[in-house]
Structures are given as structure tokens and as C-alpha cells.
Amino acid sequence: MQQTNLTAEPELDLSTEGFSVADILEDRAIIMRKRRKRVRTKAALIAAAARELERNGFDSLTVEGISEAAGMARGTFYLYYHSRSNIAADVMKFYW
Numbered sequence: 312m313q314q315t316n317l318t319a320e321p322e323l324d325l326s327t328e329g330f331s332v333a334d335i336l337e338d339r340a341i342i343m344r345k346r347r348k349r350v351r352t353k354a355a356l357i358a359a360a361a362r363e364l365e366r367n368g369f370d371s372l373t374v375e376g377i378s379e380a381a382g383m384a385r386g387t388f389y390l391y392y393h394s395r396s397n398i399a400a401d402v403m404k405f406y407w
Contacts, residue, residue: 331365332361332365332402332405332406333358333361333362333364333365335405336354336357336358336361336402336405337358337361337362339354339358340354340355340357340358352383352387352391353391355381355382355383356377356381356383356387356388356391356392356398357398357401357402357405358381359377359378359380359381360372360377360380360395360398360399360401360402361402361405362380363376363377363380364399364402369395369399372395372399373395374388374389374394374395377395377398
């Protein structure tokens with residue numbers, strides 16, 4: 312089993328055709344590991360929401376699904392966002 316080095320900066324593979332917003336946002340969340348906890352938590356939530364949007368689409372996006380994907384409590388989600396549409400808007404901001 313290959314070990315992952317969490318202290319190394321992630322490298323973006325730009326050689327493949329297209330890209331995944333969720334992958335980019337997850338890499339960004341890892342890069343932010345030395346920032347304040349509030350910034351890291353919000354980045355992790357956005358990355359998890361992007362991954363859930365890619366997998367299930369907006370209609371199936373749930374606060375519970377985002378929270379589980381981020382490894383956080385549902386209440387933590389509500390400290391940062393009012394609804395799933397608010398976090399989806401932030402994901403779209405990063406996309407554009």
C-alpha cells in the first residue's frame with residue numbers, strides 16, 4: 312500500500328484533458344492546512360460540496376451529504392452556510 316505524504320504540496324496534473332473542480336478545491340483545502348481553522352474548515356466544506364455536486368448533482372445535494380463528505384458535524388455546516396444553495400453558489404464562484 313502506497314503512503315501519502317500529507318506534508319508535501321499537491322501537484323496539479325494539467326496533462327489530462329479537462330479538469331475536476333472538486334479535485335482542485337480538495338488540493339486547495341490541503342494547501343490551506345497552515346491557515347486559521349475557520350479558513351481550513353470552510354475550504355474543506357466547499358471541496359466536499361464540489362465533490363458531492365459532481366457525484367449527485369444539485370437536486371440530490373444535501374447538507375447531511377456535504378457534512379459527511381467533509382467529516383464534520385451538520386451543525387458545523389450551518390456555522391458557515393444557511394443552505395445547500397449558498398454553498399453551491401460558492402462552488403460556482405470558484406469554478407468561474
